[in-house]
Amino acid sequence: MQLAFSSISGNESFARATVAAFAAKLDPTVEELEDIKTAVSEAVTNAIIHGYNRQSGFVYIEATIDSDGIEIIIRDEGCGIQNVDEAKEATYTSRPDLERSGMGFTIMEHLMDEMEVLSVLDKGTQIKMRKKIKKTAPTN
């Protein structure tokens, strides 16, 4: 599925829940779903506050379910990231004034099984994440 919405912070929770509702087809546990929601939140918030610097723009989400889990792509057409390696460092933030932690990328990497950042200055940023969801029910 594909979702596009304007970069107002009121849409952040809607977007996160929509991806979660789509992921529900895989019948995840509440915990797995929380991981996905948190990762999506971090990426969408980044698109809104960093990518678009709170100006108006569109955020695009693409989610695909396959045999072993879900792939989620979150994309903005904002300012892009100059140095992706630096941005991914656990404490790096370009906006210490916003009292954010700089932990966004670290959280995404930790909660998902794969994360890939693609960014072009003045073109935008794309985060591709995968999470495996076990299909089989646990034994108990």
Place this chain on the structure above:
Amino acid sequence: MQLAFSSISGNESFARATVAAFAAKLDPTVEELEDIKTAVSEAVTNAIIHGYNRQSGFVYIEATIDSDGIEIIIRDEGCGIQNVDEAKEATYTSRPDLERSGMGFTIMEHLMDEMEVLSVLDKGTQIKMRKKIKKTAPTN
């Protein structure tokens, strides 16, 4: 917001719940939201079973909230409708074999404040619906 998803019937409940979550921003009554969900269901089901005849394709939903309610556009790029006036008649169905009632358009017109059908043969069908949502709080 804009949503696109493949025309498999498993996506119908996802689409309906997503539009409902978006419409919930207006804080409608339970009844108003049920009306919207039912109308969206009818239109999405039509796109899947008539538009694409259960073959694969994409269904597109666009929803916009404004000062007096919500506008919802549901579009497919399927076979189109030859005679829209006939299709809208209360008992008309081109697929009596599916045991459907032919009431889809009638239900949409009844539950929503406005409904408009735009269809081009072999290009596809677009349903535009509006529902007014009163902003005032109920007395109870």
Place this chain on the structure above:
Amino acid sequence: IGEIQRFIRDDGSIKVSRSIKELSQKVKKARDHLSKTLSRTPKISEIAEELGVTSEEVVFALEANKQPKSIYETVFE
């Protein structure tokens, strides 16, 4: 009070914000109760089945648990 509640429930005129709040409380209860009986985190479908709603409804209700009170609730409750 039971009668009045049933009346309010049946006429559909209650606001969605309230109905979502009710569902999210039920989801929270079902989640706690299933965690205990299953000794693991429940699946979304298990909560949905317990409450007789769709998985998507459970997901959006879980989200509502996290939402700050809406202006409507602050003003009218």
